[in-house]
Amino acid sequence: MGRKVSGKPTLSTVAKVTGVSIPTVSQVLRGTGRISEETRAKVLDAARQLHYVPNQRAAAMRSGENREIGVVINQLLNPFNAEVVSGVVDLLEDHGYLVSIVDTRDDADRQDRQLQAFIRHGRGGLLWVPAFDTPESTFDLLATHGIPTVTFLRHVQRKLDHVGIRNAEATALATTHLADLGHRRIAYLGGTDMTFVRKERIAGYESVISGRGLEPPLVWDSLDNKLAGLEAMIALLDEAPDLTAVVCNGDMVALGACLALAKLGIRPGREVSVVGFDDIQDAAVATPPLTTLSVSPRKIGRKLARTLLDRIEDPDMPPTVSELSAELLIRETTGPMIPRVPAKQDGA
Amino acid sequence: MGRKVSGKPTLSTVAKVTGVSIPTVSQVLRGTGRISEETRAKVLDAARQLHYVPNQRAAAMRSGENREIGVVINQLLNPFNAEVVSGVVDLLEDHGYLVSIVDTRDDADRQDRQLQAFIRHGRGGLLWVPAFDTPESTFDLLATHGIPTVTFLRHVQRKLDHVGIRNAEATALATTHLADLGHRRIAYLGGTDMTFVRKERIAGYESVISGRGLEPPLVWDSLDNKLAGLEAMIALLDEAPDLTAVVCNGDMVALGACLALAKLGIRPGREVSVVGFDDIQDAAVATPPLTTLSVSPRKIGRKLARTLLDRIEDPDMPPTVSELSAELLIRETTGPMIPRVPAKQDGA
DNA sequence: AGAGTTTGCCTAAACGTTTTATCGCGCAGG
């Protein structure tokens, strides 16, 4: 006995040991077909003793089934995204899927390679935040291979399922809040390219500005991290010293902006109000705690997962779009407007 | 023409269109074997037109080659980890690997399921931060299946390759720095379980305490996030009001601690000094900027990837251990010791 | 007891590749 001791155990190994045929082993392990109690026990025993682990690749190849899904995200370092992914994983792992994540860093070429790889390696479904300048050809690629795909956050193409945030509604909410507090000169800070998300958010902001007849809109660019937010805020105040409120494109920028204010001796929530977006963990523990627009990332994650599962089950449904409303969490970085004397400010 | 229009194109489709055999197509696409210029051109053409994408699963099954590697990490929300992963991906993607990430959230059961899944799905290599209470059986599982594996950060088992940080050296550096500034009552804050990492760090801290004859060591628990760090710091000061310096288990905790100090009207870097660990992005832009121990996460990432590649190339090498030294970045949360009058403190 | 049904297992084929061995062919050398 012990012909081929080395090498990983396969169905054939188990079959040989047990003295039954390969399909029988397969059926026992998967609980299909008619099998006598006796054989079942023998097989299970042998499988356990050999530490047999099925080769999912071979299985998938034959059966077409595919329980591996890919998450393609633009920036894993962003805590909001990371939490969305958490929610996704929760639900999908419960359904027996293996979720594997990949970070495009908003580079369309990298993204293309990664998607190609996902296709080659046979992912059964995709959750995707399209990179900034995703070309049309990338969508064609996915369409050609008919992989069930749900985009999220960035709503780029209507042919795919989508889960997102009611961005315009959210920023309108924030801007209204500020207007109600008496602010009349309100800027929008954050984002760089005119991404779809940002476009929507700015639209919401501008609608309130013009609806309330406030000072003309002022949009200022910034990358999505604290340091950039800090620098941008300083520049912005230099440009518009009479500013009393800012709606930010994300919490990272908002927190950076607060740091900038502190550095200039201006108190966030007093002389200048700041509203963030995302409600990342840090927002609640910052000093002062950040007023922000909150959409539970885990909820988005679960919604995403559910949408993908539905799509996998019925690939021919018309595309679905779900948009979740944001909630305004009023903390301490917003307060009644206090007219500002545009003071001369020096660095540091 | 157009027998089977639907369905994904395979080698056989391309072969039929071109009028050559399947192996010929395979050889052309992979650049092996002897092929005439004429056929080569024909095949490439057809492949392109059909949008043919090789089925990597089938290929891997036949050839045994395996260009998919898995990253198993304990907490993706931690920015340090996320940056390590960035470094890994950089290098491995260049080598034609697909890197997929999975988050255990330090749950050993989940980790087990995920590793099982990785084995079933045939990952060719693993980069792994073992979860807190990883049982021995998990290591057996990996050993049985002989998957090239490199652990990082948590050095749990000597039979596997490892890339880590010289933890004891690092905290000793920090503690020495504080002692040099005149501090005599220095606490260690952060971490909960006695993980290997934490054990090493505390050892480094204690060695300096006893070497310099300072006040006896004081170790205080905290989860690894800002809020927990904040609460822990308050509790710690309550316990030891004469404290003048803290070495922290991570930047998140350290930043939380600084928030706590600010809340109590104590200036970090003046009345109480704080040293962090990791140098996450926030550390540099915090107010005041955090003195911290820095190990370039991307460097770790690249080292990790390199180690794994070596291991895959030669599976029979004896296990390798690489440890990177941390560097002390002195910013503004540490300063000369000022004797503290243990003031009565009330909440908020 | 014979016909029909159920039970328990097996054989054969298929999934899409890669690999190994082989084959026909034209050509150079003896």
Add this chain to the structure above:
DNA sequence: CCTGCGCGATAAAACGTTTAGGCAAACTCT
């Protein structure tokens, strides 16, 4: 004119599964 050889391509086998179909033996029913 036969032999040997390099070239270009092919046929067949293999990877580890799952699925469909089949076939004896053991039951059930009249």
